[in-house]
């Protein structure tokens with residue numbers, strides 16, 4: 001697969017988003033492991049997870065444990081796989097999503113992720129979402145300490161605006177490796193963040209790139225231009241969507257979620273789909 005860079009790491013341009021494997025509607029364990037193995041077979045070397053990808057307080061870290069199990073049981077070489085996890089979101093007893101951006105909490109959460117992933121250092125650790133109760137710089141300061149302590153190899157932020165991205169890079173001493181924000185045909189308002197990342201030399205990871213778990217299948221119904229290009233090219237509209245994103249810049253690495261081997265295989269093929277200027281212009285306008 002075409003390679004792209006996050007910090008000093010080179011990974012496949014299309015990653016695997018792990019969330020659908022562990023939240024509401026998740027598949028059984030066998031299909032979940034088969035999906036991760038299919039991704040690895042297809043050349044995926046970036047897997048996005050989070051400590052909060054689970055159903056409720058009864059199975060914290062379900063997705064991290066699953067990814068660790070899938071990597072351990074894979075027959076091939078996994079040494080080049082970058083597992084990107086996150087801390088700062090919690091899922092309390094009722095299954096809702098809450099925030100905790102306190103530095104002491106993030107450091108504890110990182111230790112728990114290290115244990116679940118079974119690694120000495122986390123490849124990419126991302127602050128999941130700014131917590132309005134905690135100054136953003138203090139939360140990111142915890143990531144700087146984790147970098148200095150060698151517990152994480154790369155640091156990133158998620159759901160951050162341009163001011164927060166610049167602040168994070170400053171607190172990290174220029175070491176902000178990645179920004180993960182929502183970006184899809186239906187959600188383009190993070191284009192300023194995407195452009196700022198190009199300026200800073202920071203990777204941009206669009207989350208829910210196909211519109212989200214419940215909407216990804218209906219992408220073509222909602223965006224006619226993507227359906228038209230897909231028909232002309234003989235590929236899926238989801239592939240067209242990911243190829244359009246990759247064309248936004250060499251620093252863009254989409255992380256489509258998947259709960260079936262066939263969907264991640266189809267998504268990975270987008271790395272080989274080169275759209276022409278007329279197609280890209282039509283998709284930009286759509």
Ligand SMILES: NC(=O)c1ccc[n+]([C@@H]2O[C@H](COP(=O)([O-])OP(=O)(O)OC[C@H]3O[C@@H](n4cnc5c(N)ncnc54)[C@H](OP(=O)(O)O)[C@@H]3O)[C@@H](O)[C@H]2O)c1
Pocket residue numbers: 016017018019020048049128129158159180181206207208209210211212213214216217236238239255256257258259260263264266267
């Ligand atoms: N940082 C954050 O705050 C945040 C928030 C949300 C998500 N994320 C991350 O971003 C990742 C992606 O987002 P997402 O999972 O919410 O949404 P998404 O990637 O937009 O959509 C996921 C759905 O797309 C379907 N799909 C994937 N590839 C396909 C293809 N080629 N053709 C047809 N359908 C396809 C999958 O269906 P099947 O299930 O049938 O395979 C899956 O359920 C997540 O997994 C997670 O890692 C981060």
